[in-house]
Amino acid sequence: xxxxxxxxxxxxxxxxxxxxxxxxxxxxxxxxxxxxxxxxxxxxxxxxxxxxxxxxxxxxxxxxxxxxxxxxxxxxxxxxxxxxxxxxxxxxxxxxxxxxxxxxxxxxxxxxxxxxxxxxxxxxxxxxxxxxxxxxxxxxxxxxxxxxxxxxxxxxxxxxxxxxxxxxxxxxxxxxxxxxxxxxxxxxxxxxxxxxxxxxxxxxxxxxxxxxxxxxxxxxxxxxxxxxxxxxxxxxxxxxxxxxxxxxxxxxxxxxxxxxxxxxxxxxxxxxxxxxxxxxxxxxxxxxxxxxxxxxxxxxxxxxxxxxxxxxxxxxxxxxxxxxxxxxxxxxxxxxxxxxxxxxxxxxxxxxxxxxxxxxxxxxxxxxxxxxxxxxxxxxxxxxxxxxxxxxxxxxxxxxxxxxxxxxxxxxxxxxxxxxxxxxxxxxxxxxxxxxxxxxxxxxxxxxxxxxxxxxxxxxxxxx
Amino acid sequence: xxxxxxxxxxxxxxxxxxxxxxxxxxxxxxxxxxxxxxxxxxxxxxxxxxxxxxxxxxxxxxxxxxxxxxxxxxxxxxxxxxxxxxxxxxxxxxxxxxxxxxxxxxxxxxxxxxxxxxxxxxxxxxxxxxxxxxxxxxxxxxxxxxxxxxxxxxxxxxxxxxxxxxxx
Numbered sequence: 001x002x003x004x005x006x007x008x009x010x011x012x013x014x015x016x017x018x019x020x021x022x023x024x025x026x027x028x029x030x031x032x033x034x035x036x037x038x039x040x041x042x043x044x045x046x047x048x049x050x051x052x053x054x055x056x057x058x059x060x061x062x063x064x065x066x067x068x069x070x071x072x073x074x075x076x077x078x079x080x081x082x083x084x085x086x087x088x089x090x091x092x093x094x095x096x097x098x099x100x101x102x103x104x105x106x107x108x109x110x111x112x113x114x115x116x117x118x119x120x121x122x123x124x125x126x127x128x129x130x131x132x133x134x135x136x137x138x139x140x141x142x143x144x145x146x147x148x149x150x151x152x153x154x155x156x157x158x159x160x161x162x163x164x165x166x167x168x169x170x171x172x173x174x175x176x177x178x179x180x181x182x183x184x185x186x187x188x189x190x191x192x193x194x195x196x197x198x199x200x201x202x203x204x205x206x207x208x209x210x211x212x213x214x215x216x217x218x219x220x221x222x223x224x225x226x227x228x229x230x231x232x233x234x235x236x237x238x239x240x241x242x243x244x245x246x247x248x249x250x251x252x253x254x255x256x257x258x259x260x261x262x263x264x265x266x267x268x269x270x271x272x273x274x275x276x277x278x279x280x281x282x283x284x285x286x287x288x289x290x291x292x293x294x295x296x297x298x299x300x301x302x303x304x305x306x307x308x309x310x311x312x313x314x315x316x317x318x319x320x321x322x323x324x325x326x327x328x329x330x331x332x333x334x335x336x337x338x339x340x341x342x343x344x345x346x347x348x349x350x351x352x353x354x355x356x357x358x359x360x361x362x363x364x365x366x367x368x369x370x371x372x373x374x375x376x377x378x379x380x381x382x383x384x385x386x387x388x389x390x391x392x393x394x395x396x397x398x399x400x401x402x403x404x405x406x407x408x409x410x411x412x413x414x415x416x417x418x419x420x421x422x423x424x425x426x427x428x429x430x431x432x433x434x435x436x437x438x439x440x441x442x443x444x445x446x447x448x449x450x451x452x453x454x455x456x457x458x459x460x461x462x463x464x
Numbered sequence: 465x466x467x468x469x470x471x472x473x474x475x476x477x478x479x480x481x482x483x484x485x486x487x488x489x490x491x492x493x494x495x496x497x498x499x500x501x502x503x504x505x506x507x508x509x510x511x512x513x514x515x516x517x518x519x520x521x522x523x524x525x526x527x528x529x530x531x532x533x534x535x536x537x538x539x540x541x542x543x544x545x546x547x548x549x550x551x552x553x554x555x556x557x558x559x560x561x562x563x564x565x566x567x568x569x570x571x572x573x574x575x576x577x578x579x580x581x582x583x584x585x586x587x588x589x590x591x592x593x594x595x596x597x598x599x600x601x602x603x604x605x606x607x608x609x610x611x612x613x614x615x616x617x618x619x620x621x622x623x624x625x626x627x628x629x630x631x632x
Contacts, residue, residue: 115602122587123611158487285512285548288576299548306551394529397487398544398555400515409516411542415525422612426516426544434579463602 085448087116093190094459098436098452102445110440110448112433117463125423129389130156133420135226137410140425141461142223143186146172146179146215147403148425149228154309155399155410156230159392162364165356166311168232173310174245174348175218175227176401177341181252182211183404184334184341187456191331192263194453195272200262207255210248217244230390231365232358242349249342259335273327277439277451281325289435291406291428292333293455297325303402315347327447327454334456337404364390389418405429405456429461471554477505482531491555493534499558500568503543507573511545511554514570517580518542519560519588523614538562539590543570543577560590569595587612 086097095116101109124136137152138145150172157164189204212222217238219225227234263269281297294301302319304312320336322329358365366385367378394416400409406428413422432455439451471490472478481502482493494502520540522528530536539560546553560567569592570577581592582601589610592598600607609616 115600115604118602120611286575288513288515288574288580301548306548395486396542398489398516398553407515409544411516411518411544413520415528421522421525422518422520424516424518424520424542426518430579430583431576434576 083445087113093453093457094462096433096452096457096459096462098448100440100445100448105445107440107443107445107448110437112436114430114433114459114462117459119464121464122423122425125425126420129418130230130392130420131385131389131418133423134229135224137423137425138224138226139460140427140464141403141405141408141429141458143183143458144179144403144405144408145224146175146228147401147408149225150176150310151399151401151403151408151410151425152412152423153228153230154401155397155412156390156392158397158399159395159412159414160230160364160390162231162359162361164232164359166353167236167355168357168359169310170348170352171233171237171357172228173312173315174237174345174352175215175233176310177344177348178211178214178245178248180341180404181249181338181345182208182215184338185211185252187334187404188259188263188331191453191456192269194449195269197262197266197269200259203255203258203262207252210251214241214244214248217241229358231361232356234358236357245345245349249345252338253342256335256338263331264335270328272447272450273331273454275324276327276447277443277454278324278326279435279438283438284325284435287435287438288431289406291402291404291432291456292320292330292337293406293432293435295320296322296329296333298323303400303407307400309399309401314351315344317341317344327450330454330456334404391416391418400426403428405458405461406432425464427461427464429457429459430464433457433462471506471509475505475509477502482533484531486555489553489555491557493531493557493559496558496560496567499541499556500570500573503545503556503570503573506545506554506556510547510549512548513546514543514574514577514580515546515553516542516544517570517577517584519584519590519612521588521612521614523562535559535561539565539588541567541584541590565589566591566593568593571595586610589613 081102083100083102084097085100087095097113097116099111099113100107121136121140125133128136133156134149134152137148140148185204185207187204189201189208192198192200192204215225216222218241219227219234279297281294281299284294284297285299290301298321300319300321303309304317305319317340320333320340322333362381363385366382367375371378372382392414394414396411396413398409398411400407402408407426408428409426411422411424411426412420415421436452436455439455440448443451472481472483478492481498484491484493492502520542521538522536522540523538526536526538528536537559539562541558541560543556543558544553545556558567567590569581571581571592571594578595578597579601581595582597582599584590585592585595585598586600586602587610599605603611
């Protein structure tokens with residue numbers, strides 16, 4: 001520290017004595033200022049300065065931070081302290097460890113430490129054939145499994161250049177939108193819980209369960225469905241699915257009013273979320289943020305609209321954009337997205353085409369069980385498909401879909417065999433977590449959980 | 465979807481960079497030396513976000529199809545860029561040789577690559593020169609090896625908690 005700065009020690013004394021006024025804050029900022037306390041638009045700052053700005057990240061190796069002998073180095077001047085939140089903390093949405101450096105109650109720097117749920121699914125994806133692959137990817141983001149299956153199936157289909165029947169496309173869309181509803185419902189539940197609105201937890205889980213019951217009826221499982229597969233979907237929708245779906249969206253739509261009563265109009269909730277965790281949209285773009293996090297900051301970016309996949313260009317829906325970019329905007333964007341998903345689902349109910357629910361390409365889709373008994377050819381196709389499997393031509397492809405959390409991408413390298421040479425999943429939670437230090441910076445420790453929760457990280461998605 | 469004008473027509477820095485089209489996406493193969501320069505130019509051309517950065521190990525597929533002037537190295541760093549204004553993607557594939565698995569960092573152009581480069585280092589062992597925090601991100605700090613490499617057999621390493629006392 002250079003000698004022209006105020007002598008250290010003054011500021012914390014004042015904080016301790018409770019005389020924490022505007023002048024003290026100004027001095028505190030002066031002491032802790034690293035040159036770029038305020039965030040300027042990316043276009044103004046330029047890349048080098050922007051990189052220093054990312055000094056919001058605590059760059060010390062994990063082992064050093066844990067070493068008690070190194071405490072002098074980190075606690076040195078006595079001005080700051082490093083607080084460790086998690087990994088076993090109910091408000092970190094799983095096993096996320098947050099390290100925050102505090103001055104008083106102000107967060108100076110922070111760093112998410114991840115990896116506690118890493119199970120090497122990308123490596124596993126290289127071991128499994130394309131037929132088996134969907135069972136693997138569906139376990140990544142356990143709140144939006146169908147989107148994971150979808151992105152994998154779309155990537156394989158793009159490599160294969162295989163056409164999917166319209167009904168399969170619309171069934172996928174129906175399931176994914178319902179999944180978005182359930183994912184946002186559980187997010188609203190945990191977000192309410194994090195902000196001490198415990199009734200919200202029950203409300204959110206209640207709505208999610210409605211959707212999961214429908215999923216169970218269609219796919220046989222409440223999670224990890226393995227329903228969307230390369231070539232179509234695993235099974236057609238059951239008899240009477242229209243009534244079930246209508247009941248789900250009617251009920252959820254009506255119950256969203258409860259959310260408004262419980263959270264939207266709730267003064268305590270609004271006080272804790274409004275104006276909290278704001279960063280400019282330019283910074284979020286530079287940090288590769290996507291999904292509700294980016295849209296709440298005012299960037300109308302939704303892959304369903306801007307780069308349509310499935311049949312999203314044939315349904316009518318609005319891309320929800322926030323203005324303030326604070327925690328409340330992110331809440332409002334997600335709540336409105338549930339309403340848009342309900343709108344999409346209602347249109348799907350009207351427009352669902354009839355026909356095949358999977359492609360008739362025999363190299364991709366196994367024959368019906370009955371055909372195997374009567375056709376030698378069908379038997380051979382069945383045998384080939386389940387012993388070696390789908391064999392896309394060599395190539396590489398990147399496909400992305402809009403999951404409830406943002407851009408979910410799959411980079412697949414095929415070598416002409418029945419297994420991917422490399423499967424990389426770009427998960428929205430992993431990338432959006434980079435924005436957390438920027439969002440936390442300069443805020444209060446009391447807002448940390450609100451901000452973290454508003455980013456909606458799913459740790460299965462982060463660590464894979 | 466993808467706009468019709470090839471990027472090379474309006475980004476002069478792409479001059480001399482081999483390119484290809486893969487499943488409808490434009491792919492460029494800059495050398496390690498020109499990688500950051502090309503990315504910077506693409507950022508100026510509207511590709512303000514890195515969607516994805518990952519590394520690929522072609523150990524068993526060194527003879528893969530590449531443009532003639534691109535050396536066939538073991539590793540590749542693959543960067544998927546996104547232009548929000550045009551709703552368009554572009555891909556960079558940077559060849560990284562096995563004996564010197566180092567690649568310049570994109571952090572100073574796209575700070576969003578921070579986690580992705582740490583992941584590529586962690587799982588594939590590509591070092592990103594100049595990265596501000598080149599530590600492992602998913603695996604423990606003291607993990608040996610880089611599991612996504614193709615010569616790192618899965619199941620080869622005993623489970624980390626093997627020496628922990630059993631339930632009884």
